[in-house]
Amino acid sequence: MTDTEPAPAVAETAESIATMEIRGAATIASAAAEALAEQAEAAAEADATAADPEAFRASMRAAARTLRETRPTAVSLPNALRYVLQRMEGDSVDRLRRSVVDASEAFVRQLDRAQEDLGRVGANRLTDGDTVMTHCHSTDALACIEAAVEQGKSISAVVKETRPRQQGHITAEQLRDAGVPVTLIVDSAARRYLDEVDHVVVGADSIAADGGVINKIGTSGLAVNARERGVPIMTAAQTIKLHPETLTGHTVEIEMRDESEVIAPETRDEVGEIAVENPAFDVTPPRYMDAIVTEQGQFPPESIVTLMRELFGEGAAEPWAEP
Ligand SMILES: O=C(COP(=O)(O)O)[C@H](O)[C@H](O)COP(=O)(O)O
Structure with missing residues (x-):
């Protein structure tokens, strides 16, 4: 070294x-x-x-x-x-x-x-007998469901598999281990099953100053469908998910991942001249999200900027930069 x-x-x-x-x-x-x-x-x-x-x-x-x-x-x-x-x-x-x-x-x-703290806040939004729908695998979202179960509520889950990497399978196994009855569905079945769920719970990779929620690709479509169906949706996100650079107008970079996650390399040649794109995340506008649940309580997405200023008021230092 x-x-x-x-x-x-x-x-x-x-x-x-x-x-x-x-x-x-x-x-x-x-x-x-x-x-x-x-x-x-x-x-x-x-x-x-x-x-x-x-x-x-x-x-x-x-x-x-x-x-x-x-x-x-x-x-x-x-x-x-x-x-x-x-x-x-x-x-x-x-x-x-x-x-x-x-x-x-x-x-x-x-x-x-x-x-743990945000789990208790999120759990308070769930009621005994609720069915929740999840997307991807979020430890913050799972903390809310697990805390609700610990509060003695009976919760069941409809779990979206989450293409292309199928992180929904991890969620399904963890919920099963927590004693939650789980139904695993493909992503495109989500709207059909929204009629059977009481709440959608997702996590976040970043939260922007305008309350936009950046999470696994597919979250924004799920949120729009949930709104149309009248199903409340919350994002469970600790305050380390607040993105300080968005306070000064920067946007959050969306990771583009390799096409091999979408189309198997061995069949790529057969498919030929087709462009494949694989964005890993998307942005859910604040108007489609009912609440952001943090360890400091729940916030309407539009008000998250106040908390962000309090915590990151001095801006986004880059202490790793060469002096
Ligand atoms: O989008 C993902 C994971 O994406 P990837 O699998 O591409 O990393 C999760 O919903 C958030 O990261 C929140 O997870 P947590 O609540 O555990 O922080």
Whole structure:
């Protein structure tokens, strides 16, 4: 490891995020924070950085850049890197190391607590006997359903499989394990089944300042159909999903993934001249979302900007940038 090359553990985490072995906004955030702690431990031992606080800091910034470049849409990733790097302090490598490890642990603890707290808020929106519809796999959305079950409510679920990567199967298994009766459907059956559900619960990768919800592709169509059917829809999203750059007019980058997720490489040649596009996320306009449920309570999407200013008022610092 040189002073700008990330520790092997960081390279491994970055690779796992890029290939989606580690996926979902909250899980990506906690893995990134933990990777920074591993970088700090490795840099405190490495020849190039062990005795040089400035080289140590530079190695932390470089590791954060490597993690930042993996996937563009879930803002929880840069928010996790910000949280840890902004708490890096000390004039010796040992103090710097300790501050990074402490910040990383505090971040992960906070993430877990936030998920529990928002779960209780979301659960209060559900009633005994409700059927919920889910899209993709969101640990924040699942926290709401699981908390409702813990409150003694009987909940069943209609789970959309979520093409192309079928994260709905993970949701189905987790809900089954939580004792929730599950019906798995293909995405295109969603509108038909909306007549049988009482609530739609989704997660978020980013929330924009105007209350737009960026989540797995298909969320916006589901939200429009839910509105048309009169079914309430909520987004369960911890405040690390609030996207500070949107406060100053930036838009959220939507990740375009490889066509091999849509069309098998072995049949690609047979298909020939057909363009394939594979956007991983979409934006649900605030008017189609009933509530954003966070650990700080529930908000109408249009008012989320107030919370965003409170938490990110100083803007979107980039502590990983070269000074
Ligand atoms: O869109 C996805 C996952 O997309 P991908 O599978 O492409 O990462 C999830 O709904 C959000 O990330 C929220 O998840 P969580 O609530 O766990 O943060």
